[in-house]
Amino acid sequence: MKHIIGIDPEELAEWLAQKSCPSYRTDQILAWIYKQNCTDYTSMTNLPADLKDRLSREFTLRAGRLDKLSQSPDGTIKLLLRWPDDALTETVLIFSKTRRTVCISTQVGCPVQCAFCASGLDGLQRSLESGEIVEQVLHAQDQLDKDERITNVVIMGMGEPLANYDNTLKAVKIINADWALGIGARHITISTIGLPDQIRRLAHESLQITLAVSLHAANDELRANLIPWAGKIKLKNIFSAIDYYYQQTHREVTLEYVLLDGVNCLPAHADQLAHWVHKTRCNVNLINYNPVTETPFQPASPETIQSFMARLTTRGVNTHLRRSHGPDINAACGQLRKQHLQT
Ligand code: SAH
Numbered sequence: 001m002k003h004i005i006g007i008d009p010e011e012l013a014e015w016l017a018q019k020s021c022p023s024y025r026t027d028q029i030l031a032w033i034y035k036q037n038c039t040d041y042t043s044m045t046n047l048p049a050d051l052k053d054r055l056s057r058e059f060t061l062r063a064g065r066l067d068k069l070s071q072s073p074d075g076t077i078k079l080l081l082r083w084p085d086d087a088l089t090e091t092v093l094i095f096s097k098t099r100r101t102v103c104i105s106t107q108v109g110c111p112v113q114c115a116f117c118a119s120g121l122d123g124l125q126r127s128l129e130s131g132e133i134v135e136q137v138l139h140a141q142d143q144l145d146k147d148e149r150i151t152n153v154v155i156m157g158m159g160e161p162l163a164n165y166d167n168t169l170k171a172v173k174i175i176n177a178d179w180a181l182g183i184g185a186r187h188i189t190i191s192t193i194g195l196p197d198q199i200r201r202l203a204h205e206s207l208q209i210t211l212a213v214s215l216h217a218a219n220d221e222l223r224a225n226l227i228p229w230a231g232k233i234k235l236k237n238i239f240s241a242i243d244y245y246y247q248q249t250h251r252e253v254t255l256e257y258v259l260l261d262g263v264n265c266l267p268a269h270a271d272q273l274a275h276w277v278h279k280t281r282c283n284v285n286l287i288n289y290n291p292v293t294e295t296p297f298q299p300a301s302p303e304t305i306q307s308f309m310a311r312l313t314t315r316g317v318n319t320h321l322r323r324s325h326g327p328d329i330n331a332a333c334g335q336l337r338k339q340h341l342q343t
Helices: 011-017 024-035 049-058 130-142 161-176 196-202 220-224 234-251 268-277 302-314 335-343
Strands: 063-070 077-082 088-096 101-105 107-109 124-127 151-156 190-191 208-213 251-257 280-288 319-322
Touching: 011 024, 049 220, 077 130, 088 130, 101 130, 101 280, 124 161, 124 251, 130 161, 151 161, 161 190, 161 196, 161 220, 190 196, 196 208, 251 268, 251 302, 268 280, 280 302, 302 319
Parallel strands: 101 151, 151 190, 190 208, 208 251, 251 280, 280 319
Antiparallel strands: 063 077, 077 088, 088 101, 107 124
16 A cells, blocks of 8 residues: 655645545645644544545555654653564654754664664665655654644664665655645754765755764774775765765755774874864764664763863864763664564
């Protein structure tokens, strides 16, 4: 059965026209799905019964089932969704002041297999469809009070979004569209391992989204050790693509850098990072490692974090330390799914 989330309004309008339904039904149905967060056709009270019936026979409304929900004391909620083929993905809802941020996945598992990350431990199972990517935002919205809305979307869950380019971009456009979720592009972030050709393509999408590149190492040798899959992609090429992205969009790129004790946060690493950052307009987001038992890596100590940050700052690098949310509920990418598959 077709998934109604992810189809274009034009396609829905055409389907309705074939059934001799008035065109205003398109807006009504889209509003139920995206504005009212309706989870079942029978609750769409302004639609005639026969139309509700037809819709439920032809289109799945929610394809994902909530398999597990865990909440940490800081409020972070992690949802494990099960898709019709039994594939499992993770979605995380993070509360901070007025923001309600959802972190969504683009693939089941991950092809990149960073040495420190739980998402890719078993490789890639499959890519998600655009509707499955968008639906995660609705499941997160389900968890909020009636008067609250999801304000920000970060595509930083499981998977490599730019290795599932078309579905991810279609999903971003739906999340952004006024007829759907209407979340401003500036409140949407795509995080990538840094695929130069796809970054250049993204630069031409005319979207004011934020691009984040997971750097994690500022020399090619260390990066190839931590991210063997991306070993052939040299920093030179990544930064040239980042510069191209900035030139085209005038959007400053964020570099993500996870701190792995004794591995990538020595003073020399800060100097190497500053060297690259000076080549184009970007800022650095440091995030301390959220330990994954299957890996040998450990988080950096508060002293190491402070001195690494200070060294970057004195070299003129715009640096922020990102707070880690929900480590007590296995909120690091891929950990909840991994644990679930093992039990
Ligand atoms: N594939 C994309 C998006 C998914 S990962 C990318 O690489 O950017 C989102 C971010 O979380 C990446 O920067 C990733 O390296 C980081 N990450 C993964 N596991 C982590 C962990 N255990 N602790 C802290 N950050 C982690």
